[in-house]
Amino acid sequence: MNESIKKVAVIGTGVIGNGWIARFLSQGYEVTAFDPAAGAEERTRLAVNHAWPSLEERGLAANASKDRLFFKDDLAEAVSGADYIQENVPEREELKKSVLHTIDQHARMDALIGSSTSGIKPSILQSDMIHPERFFVAHPFNPVYLLPLVEVVGGEQTNKKALEQAGRFFSSIDMKPLTIHKEIDGHVADRLMEALWREALHLVNDGIATTEEVDKAIIYGAGLRWAQMGPFLTFHLAGGEQGMRHMLEQFGPALKLPWTKLKAPELTEELKERVISGCEEYAGDQSVSDLEAKRNEFLVKLLALVEEYWPEESQAKANI
Structure with a gap:
């Protein structure tokens, strides 16, 4: 536990907020939550219960407890x-x-x-604050209680010490803070995912591949490699002994070919129905809860494998 941070508050308890709550609780923190929506507390406690078996398998802090979650009816009090x-x-x-x-x-x-904003620049969000120097974006990824990446982005008025303290805090709760020093709409990881998402929609819209086929193209191809190395190191290996130098010389010209369509397709009713029906057919009789349970089991095992090949002491600090 980070000694300077003992109590945390989570404002907004949707999927992301509940993910934060589960992670904080599992790391031994007392959490105060606020959400004005009817039934929010009940949904949060169910979400924490759902996440807890995976967190137990990952390893709980000595004083971790689901009983350290408290809801307040007033934002200021929370x-x-x-x-x-x-x-x-x-x-x-x-x-x-x-x-x-x-x-x-x-x-x-x-x-x-x-x-947790996924796309709004911190300078915009802090513009009406009295003390904007202690504010920053801390953008996580779903499920927050398992995936370690958190993008930390300061705005024009953010104090550097606040970012440094945030980085230490996130590291202490078993996360991988990625400090982004130049703010941009969508930050970094979501911009990469959005590019792939747009291309996937074009492939489905043009009748080239189904949603299941697109998913399998990632699952059994790039996805397996990206979980270990990411796109740049993967392409570095594609260049043989000369690495990225040879890869760019050989495949660089292909970048000019009009293979991709990075502009999003028109989200017509036909395309929406094609995507929805494709996902439902692919999932079969597995409910979303069933798929979430399988995903969590997979991620726990995958994270252990990633940590085996990239032990903490050999990792360079992620900075942009």
Whole structure:
């Protein structure tokens, strides 16, 4: 546990907020949550129970307990005693700015404030805050309680020390903070995923491949390699003994060929139905809960394998 952060608050308890809560609890933190939606507390406790077996398999902190979760009916009260506050309200700029302004007013002066926004620049979100220097984007990936990546992005008014403290905190809860020093819409990881998503939609829309075929193309090809090395190191190996130098000389000209369609296709009713029916047929009689359970079991085993091949002491600190 990070000694300077003992209590955390989570504002907004959808899929991402509940994922944060499960991770924080599993790492031994006391968590105060706030969400005005009816039934939010019940859904959160069910989500934590659902995540807990995977977290137990990964390894719980000595003082980890699901009983250290407390809900508050008032936003100001929820954040007033927290050392770290994670905001996860819907991805609407004005809503986020309003909620963050309220959080900023009632949080302790030394509390850090992070936002899970997947695309909005931190400079925009911190523009109405009284103390914007302690605010940053802390963008995780679903399921937050298992996937370790968190993109940490400061805005124009963010204090460098706040980013450094955030990095130490996330590392202490078994995450891999990726500090992005130049803010951009969509940050880094989502921009990469969106490019692949657009191309996948074109392939389905043009009748070239089904949703199942696109998924299998990733599962049994690039996905297996990316889980270990990522695109650049994968292509480095594709160049043989000369690595990336030979790879770019041999395959570089192909980059000019019009293979890809990075502009998103029109999301027509026909395309939407093709994607929806394709996913439902591929899933068969497996419910979303069934698929989530299989995904979690797979990720626990995969994370152990990744850690075996990339032990902590040999990893370079991820920075952009």
